[in-house]
Amino acid sequence: MILFCEECGTRHDIGQDQIKGNDFQFACHTCNERLVVSLVDKSKGKKVHAAMAEGGETNTSSMEPLKVLVVDDSKMIRRVICDIIRSDGTKEVVGEAENGKEALELLTKTNPDVITLDINMPVMDGLTALKHIMITNPTPTVMISALTQEGALETFESLKYGAIDFLPKPSKVRGGDLKSQQEEILRKIDLVAGVQIESIRYLRRPAMDKSQEPATGYECRCVLAFGAAEGGYGALLNVIPRLQANLPAAYVAVMHQAPHHIDAFARYLHQCSQVTVQRAVNGAVLRGGTCYLAASTENISVRKHLDQLQLQVDATPISEGHGAIDQLMTSVALSMKNRSAGVILTGTGVDGLEGLGVIIKSGGSSFVQDPLSCLFKETPTAAINTYPVQYSVSDKQMAGAINAFINSLTR
Numbered sequence: 001m002i003l004f005c006e007e008c009g010t011r012h013d014i015g016q017d018q019i020k021g022n023d024f025q026f027a028c029h030t031c032n033e034r035l036v037v038s039l040v041d042k043s044k045g046k047k048v049h050a051a052m053a054e055g056g057e058t059n060t061s062s063m064e065p066l067k068v069l070v071v072d073d074s075k076m077i078r079r080v081i082c083d084i085i086r087s088d089g090t091k092e093v094v095g096e097a098e099n100g101k102e103a104l105e106l107l108t109k110t111n112p113d114v115i116t117l118d119i120n121m122p123v124m125d126g127l128t129a130l131k132h133i134m135i136t137n138p139t140p141t142v143m144i145s146a147l148t149q150e151g152a153l154e155t156f157e158s159l160k161y162g163a164i165d166f167l168p169k170p171s172k173v174r175g176g177d178l179k180s181q182q183e184e185i186l187r188k189i190d191l192v193a194g195v196q197i198e199s200i201r202y203l204r205r206p207a208m209d210k211s212q213e214p215a216t217g218y219e220c221r222c223v224l225a226f227g228a229a230e231g232g233y234g235a236l237l238n239v240i241p242r243l244q245a246n247l248p249a250a251y252v253a254v255m256h257q258a259p260h261h262i263d264a265f266a267r268y269l270h271q272c273s274q275v276t277v278q279r280a281v282n283g284a285v286l287r288g289g290t291c292y293l294a295a296s297t298e299n300i301s302v303r304k305h306l307d308q309l310q311l312q313v314d315a316t317p318i319s320e321g322h323g324a325i326d327q328l329m330t331s332v333a334l335s336m337k338n339r340s341a342g343v344i345l346t347g348t349g350v351d352g353l354e355g356l357g358v359i360i361k362s363g364g365s366s367f368v369q370d371p372l373s374c375l376f377k378e379t380p381t382a383a384i385n386t387y388p389v390q391y392s393v394s395d396k397q398m399a400g401a402i403n404a405f406i407n408s409l410t411r
Contacts, residue, residue, distance in 0.1 A: 067094040067114070068115070068116060069094060069097070069114070070082055070085070070093055070097070071116065072144070073122060077118075087182070087186075091186070091189065095109070095112070099121045100121060100130075101129075103117070104129060104132055114141070115140070116142055117158075140195050140197055141164060143158045144166075156237065159237050163234070164192040165375055195372075220288045221339060221409075222250075222409055223341075224340075224402065225252050225302075226254065227347065228255050228256070229376065230376040232256065235345040236345070237269070237272075239345070239402075240253075244406075247288060248288040248410050249289075250287060250290055252292045252311070252332070253292070254300060254324045256295075257295060266293045269291070277291045277293065279292070280292040280293060280298070282313040282314060283312075284313075286308075294324070297324070299316045300313045300324060300328050303331065303335060323349070323351025325351045329342045329358060334362070338364055342360075346377070347376050347379040353379065356383055357387060366388075367389075367391045367405075368384055369392075373395050
């Protein structure tokens with residue numbers, strides 16, 4: 001297992017024989033920062049889903065079903081969700097809780113593979129319960145709540161605290177088709193169950209006081225282009241807040257989300273990150289210690305102009321056969337050569353694969369999220385199978401790898 005210290009970027013190669021039980025603690029040999037690692041093997045009940053995903057024939061009667069703990073303060077909603085889960089022969093409900101406190105008590109008794117969790121509950125709300133779950137017994141969790149919508153503060157908070165994905169509660173009032181909602185709930189439970197939980201907690205200094213940041217930002221000596229498709233919110237929340245603010249690097253991320261959702265996400269991400277986070281706008285001069293977010297519907301590229309690096313953002317249709325992530329990565333490779341890097345996070349489809357190849361051919365570096373930590377594994381898996389990727393680490397370890405890379409590149 002490879003770990004990168006968030007504080008100084010030092011790489012640590014941890015042998016499996018060094019890890020005793022589910023928790024492992026050690027001090028960074030460079031900066032003495034204490035690192036606490038929790039690793040949980042949630043492989044039970046997954047064999048049937050793995051076989052189904054690979055298209056093989058499986059005797060489901062001989063396999064353990066996927067165990068789900070349902071948490072919601074509404075008895076009616078619990079019944080609806082439980083009925084949906086029981087309608088699938090590969091899953092079973094192993095417990096029901098009407099608040100977070102009950103959920104924590106049931107968690108150790110039932111040892112579920114997946115938790116569905118509401119947010120607004122009495123006694124202990126879902127976000128508080130989620131924090132406890134991820135510290136004491138990390139378990140793949142999908143938030144199912146009236147509050148979880150794209151762009152909602154509660155959604156971002158739940159992802160920051162360790163939830164894998166989110167869904168609104170099933171309802172006829174929303175005008176949706178109940179059958180399609182049922183299928184989506186079952187699909188998300190399967191996807192969430194396939195994510196390897198790695199809870200890495202760093203006992204570190206408080207984040208930088210943004211009021212003390214220099215107005216002009218830091219010098220920009222390298223550029224990292226991020227591609228985040230489906231599941232990108234959670235991945236970026238595990239990466240961007242962990243980036244060191246005082247490094248001479250700029251980060252540009254394309255997300256496969258609607259522009260107005262990215263507006264809200266940029267504001268939220270800025271509040272919980274050491275680096276400055278803002279929306280990508282046309283003509284912006286790239287500054288070190290700054291992350292720029294763009295939507296995949298926007299044509300975004302990086303160009304050199306009068307010895308400065310600038311963003312070009314417009315509504316011009318992207319060339320046929322190319323995606324927004326490919327466009328961004330290609331432009332970064334042409335502008336920065338060996339001082340460029342491409343970062344592929346969770347997602348489906350091919351957008352970003354061609355661009356990553358251009359960066360590698362230009363002498364730049366490559367980072368790909370370990371598919372085991374991805375909600376959607378297709379794009380990262382294709383990248384790893386196509387190119388000699390330098391860094392393949394989980395989303396929680398990605399920032400440490402990036403910090404170490406920038407330090408070595410600009411030292």
